[in-house]
Amino acid sequence: MRYLPLIWSALTRKPARAVLTLLSVTVAFTLFGLMIGLNATFDEVAAKARADRIFTNPRFGGNGMPIAVARQIAAIPGVKVVTAVNVILGYVQDPKNQAVVVMVDDNVPKVFGDWGVTEELWDVVRKDRTGIVMSGLQAARWHKKVGDTFTMISKQMKRADGGTTWTFKVLAIGPDFPQNSNGYILGNYDYIDKARPLADQGKIGEADLLANDPATSTELAARIDRTFANSATPLVTITEKLARAGGDFAGLPIKPITRGIALAGMFMVLFLTGNGIAESVRERFAEFATLKTLGFSDRAVTMLVVLEAALPCVIGAALGVVIAAVLARQIPAMMPPGFGLPLPTMSPVVIAWAAASAFIVALLSAALPILRLTRMDIASALSGRT
Amino acid sequence: MNILRQIWIVSLINFRSIRLRLWRSLVIVVGMACVIGILLSMLSLTEGMLAAFLQTGDPGRALVVSAGSQSEGNSSIARDKARLIMDAPGIAKAPDGSPMADPGINSGVPVVRLDGRRAYNILRGFGPKGIMLRPEFHLVSGRMFRFGTRELIVGYAAKSQFKDMNVGDKVILPDGEWPIVGSFTTGDLLDGQLIGDTETVMKAIRRPAYNSVLVRLSSLNAFDAFKRALTTNPALSVDPIRQSDWYKKISEGFSTFFNVIAYGIAIIMAVGALFGCLNTMYAAVAARGREIATLRALGYSAFPVAMSVILEAAALSVMGALIGAGIAWALYNGVEGSFGSNVFKLTVSAALIGIGVLWAVAVAVLGGLLPSIRAATRPVVEALRAT
Numbered sequence: 001m002r003y004l005p006l007i008w009s010a011l012t013r014k015p016a017r018a019v020l021t022l023l024s025v026t027v028a029f030t031l032f033g034l035m036i037g038l039n040a041t042f043d044e045v046a047a048k049a050r051a052d053r054i055f056t057n058p059r060f061g062g063n064g065m066p067i068a069v070a071r072q073i074a075a076i077p078g079v080k081v082v083t084a085v086n087v088i089l090g091y092v093q094d095p096k097n098q099a100v101v102v103m104v105d106d107n108v109p110k111v112f113g114d115w116g117v118t119e120e121l122w123d124v125v126r127k128d129r130t131g132i133v134m135s136g137l138q139a140a141r142w143h144k145k146v147g148d149t150f151t152m153i154s155k156q157m158k159r160a161d162g163g164t165t166w167t168f169k170v171l172a173i174g175p176d177f178p179q180n181s182n183g184y185i186l187g188n189y190d191y192i193d194k195a196r197p198l199a200d201q202g203k204i205g206e207a208d209l210l211a212n213d214p215a216t217s218t219e220l221a222a223r224i225d226r227t228f229a230n231s232a233t234p235l236v237t238i239t240e241k242l243a244r245a246g247g248d249f250a251g252l253p254i255k256p257i258t259r260g261i262a263l264a265g266m267f268m269v270l271f272l273t274g275n276g277i278a279e280s281v282r283e284r285f286a287e288f289a290t291l292k293t294l295g296f297s298d299r300a301v302t303m304l305v306v307l308e309a310a311l312p313c314v315i316g317a318a319l320g321v322v323i324a325a326v327l328a329r330q331i332p333a334m335m336p337p338g339f340g341l342p343l344p345t346m347s348p349v350v351i352a353w354a355a356a357s358a359f360i361v362a363l364l365s366a367a368l369p370i371l372r373l374t375r376m377d378i379a380s381a382l383s384g385r386t
Numbered sequence: 387m388n389i390l391r392q393i394w395i396v397s398l399i400n401f402r403s404i405r406l407r408l409w410r411s412l413v414i415v416v417g418m419a420c421v422i423g424i425l426l427s428m429l430s431l432t433e434g435m436l437a438a439f440l441q442t443g444d445p446g447r448a449l450v451v452s453a454g455s456q457s458e459g460n461s462s463i464a465r466d467k468a469r470l471i472m473d474a475p476g477i478a479k480a481p482d483g484s485p486m487a488d489p490g491i492n493s494g495v496p497v498v499r500l501d502g503r504r505a506y507n508i509l510r511g512f513g514p515k516g517i518m519l520r521p522e523f524h525l526v527s528g529r530m531f532r533f534g535t536r537e538l539i540v541g542y543a544a545k546s547q548f549k550d551m552n553v554g555d556k557v558i559l560p561d562g563e564w565p566i567v568g569s570f571t572t573g574d575l576l577d578g579q580l581i582g583d584t585e586t587v588m589k590a591i592r593r594p595a596y597n598s599v600l601v602r603l604s605s606l607n608a609f610d611a612f613k614r615a616l617t618t619n620p621a622l623s624v625d626p627i628r629q630s631d632w633y634k635k636i637s638e639g640f641s642t643f644f645n646v647i648a649y650g651i652a653i654i655m656a657v658g659a660l661f662g663c664l665n666t667m668y669a670a671v672a673a674r675g676r677e678i679a680t681l682r683a684l685g686y687s688a689f690p691v692a693m694s695v696i697l698e699a700a701a702l703s704v705m706g707a708l709i710g711a712g713i714a715w716a717l718y719n720g721v722e723g724s725f726g727s728n729v730f731k732l733t734v735s736a737a738l739i740g741i742g743v744l745w746a747v748a749v750a751v752l753g754g755l756l757p758s759i760r761a762a763t764r765p766v767v768e769a770l771r772a773t
Contacts, residue, residue: 020665027658031651060509060560060591061459061494089460098456155454155623164454232592234560236496238504246503250726251547253501261424261651265658268420272413272662279410279669334650336642 003304010280010308021276022312022319025361028265029320029354030327035258035265036353037324037344042247042254045178045342049244051214052080053111054221056207056237064203065233067193076227078212078220083107084189085206088166090154092142098337099142099152101132101166103189111208116175117186124171129191131171137183139173141337146170150185160197179244182340218242249341266357269316274365277309281369288373289381298374305370310362317358321346392690393697396681400674400698407673411702413666417659418706418749419713421652422742426714428648429741430732431723436641438730442574443633447519448609450599450616453623457636458492459508463596465489467622471599474619476612478602480518486602488515491584493591494727495557497548507548508727509538509557510576511584511596519602520572528553528568533583536561536590539568541577543729546722551580559590578729600629640725656749663753667699671761678761679769688762695761699754700747707746711739 011018056073058065070084088101106126109119117133125131134144144150150168158164168187176183193201211217221237228235247254281288288301296304325346335341344350404411450471451461463471468489478486491511499505514533517523531537536559544551556563557580564582571577584596603609613626627635671678678691711734719734 016668017665020661020668024658024661024665027654027661031654031658034651034654059496063462063595089456090454095454156452156460230560243504248503251499251503251505251724260427264420264424265655268417268655268658268662271416272665275409275413276665335646336639339639339643341643341647 003300003307006304007307007311010284010304011311013280013284017276017280018312021273022316024272025269025312025316025358026319026323028269029317029358030323031265031320032262032317032354032357033321033324033346033350034327034344035262036350037328037346038258038342039247039255040347040350041178041342041345043349044345044347046244046247048114048179049240050114050210051239051241052211052217053240054209054211054217054224054237055240055243056209056221056224056235057205059225059234059236064205065235067202067204069228069231069233069235070204070207072227073207073209073224076220076224078216078223080210080212081107081110082207082209083111084204085208086189086193086204088152088154088157088187088192090152090157090164090166092150092152099185101152101168101185101187101192103187103192105189108186111210115177115179121172121174125186125188128169128171129188130169132168132185132187133172133174134170134185135174135176135180135183137176137181137332138185139170139183140332141183144170144173146173157200158197159195166192166195178342178345180340181342182337266361269313270361270364273309273313273361274368277305277365278369280308281305281373285376285381286384289376289378292376292378293382301373302366302370305373306362306366309366310359313358313362313365314355317354321351321354389687389690392686393693396686396690396694397697399677399681400670400694401701403674403677404698404702407670410666410669413662414659414699414702414750414753415706415709417662418703418746419710421655421659421710421749422707422745423710423713424655425648425652425745426711426734426738426742427718428644428651429738430714430718430734431725432641432644432648433735433738434723434730434733435644435725435728436637437733438575438577438728439633439637440630442572442576443628443630445628445630446603446606447629448601448603448612448626449629449632450601450624450626451597451632453625455625458490458598459494461492461597463489463599463624465595467624468596468599470619470622471616471624472601474601474612474615476604476608476610476615478604480515484515486515486519487599488513488519488601489584489596489599490516491587491591491593492597493587493593495559495580497551499548500546505548506727507544507551508579509587510579510581511587512581513584516581516584519600520576522572522574523576524571526569526571528566530568531582534586535583536564536586537567538564538580538582539570540566540581541579541729542569542571543577543722543731544579547578547724547729559587560592561590564590575728575730578724578727652745656745660749660753663699663703663749664756666702667695667754667757668760670698671695671757674761675764675769675772679764679766682766683770692758692762695758696751696754699757700750703746703750703753704743707742708739711742715739 067084070082074082084105086103091097092099108117109122148170152166153164155164211220217239221239224237328344455461472485472487480486493509494506495509497505497507526542531539540551553566553569555566609628616622616626715734718732721732723732
């Protein structure tokens, strides 16, 4: 603490340099926060992924599978509960505004309760079969509130009367969760399915289920695939745990990419701060010599330089992470909808990494100047010969 | 002395003294190298994927999908409808008089990435006209699949992303293992995909309907007549679209998405580099205060002095950008990458490098402006006296 006035006077000696360095470091840590924060979100999703939740889809795409498949899966020993899922792909007003209504059956709160689709939330759809539940993100995207009407056009999924317009009442706004960063619109499978032409009824695109025992769910998934391997609808089944483990975004390895970018930002400021501190020490070489003459030990001088380097790094890191947290909330408004890249979260791990990186940058920046200072010849430094 | 000559002389003096300010100058070079290296590395994905998409679309071909379909996989065309489509006017004729049209299949096949993650690849079905429609198709090794048999051929680039995509490997379909008998190239998205005989594949994956119909237009202008015939036919509910427009349309979403991310990240980094540039140039101006004052005393006007500061920043910044672009190019240009099922070559094109250089100039001008004004307006006498 008693060094503080010394450090302060060193930093304010060239205020422009100090401020610009701080701003640069802040920006680099904003980027750091966004990148490592994105990793943190992927980690959170992977950590929250349940081993006992299993997703199953038709193995070779096509136009879905009969709902009977969901019932057959429900009868397989080890399966606790199955929810049948289908989607209406369409648009709102203009084909550019793609929208998806996910139709799920009454078991959805049992399978996805921990994602926020609770029994209480789903009860509104049980009471009014024509309604939908929107997540906050989707409600914001379509400017809807409870009681509004949501109208969607789907040329691919016609109604029994030949119409392509689907109209739903927004019954509730549900919570968003990082596992589904696009948000969701949930409708009642039975109601929507019955509104379709008879020939198209009873189809689903996906079945999601819970296993009785998380420990054997991988085997259960394999068993489901085996059971249907020679049926009319071969399946591809995967546990949520496995599906989320890779930190994968449509095949892109997110972690190496984000780490690379964050590292490039750090490298950029390392050069800047390193250069700044080297200059600062060079300019005040004689002052340091004076300090040493006064009895300051090498350790004390080292401390001074490290702190001078660390101060802008640590403050910049703190500011940067705060700005990143604010920016992260603006991302959904800036991104084209529909890709669902999860939002960065400034978890304690991210903050710890930012703090550690700030110190590493400070130490690396200070290393060379310190070496010079500890080897200095006091007499020649005082006389200005170096 | 004319202004340009003055700028030249002052800048020359600056550049000759850069050696003395090497480390400080490197801040700009390294900063810009990081910004442009990251920007171009990210854009190489968009650029490469976009190029592959646009390459796949040929304005001389038209694709027919069911009304409202946003992808071939989501489209469905019944067999009798496909026959109606193939009889429409505007389709080129094969030597035997039959229409140059091919109803196709487009299905996902579960595959494993080289690193073990699960993914889907695309399995296409070609009919008898599939290859005639695509003059860009060439076998690379092995042989063509035989119609009516359970055989596949694979795009040569698939093996760069997915396991078991070589000639001789087997792909599991519902009715058993299908051998890969040949490898091909088309120079576009198909280079990552699997192809088999449409009818045999349909039987295997139990598809009653085709996904889409691809036709060769009798001329570039024939599209309107073709489209009119299909859209006015009450028996059909389809969207005919020029194949080049289709790939433009389906690439819009991802290219916007990636551009927002790439430029967003690059803007943040560039702001950081800008502060670094300001810092360096202020220091440079301060260090050369006396020298500048001397020049001013000799009669050099303020503008060339200011200009020389910006030029110095621009030279360092562009140097950094070129280093960054060079690194991005060396690491990623021509490397095979993938997004979802799409396999393509990452591309750092000359146009992208140009964008990088423009960014560098912009940052240098912004970062050099204030220091240059300071250099030009500092009172001469005061600067000469300063130590």
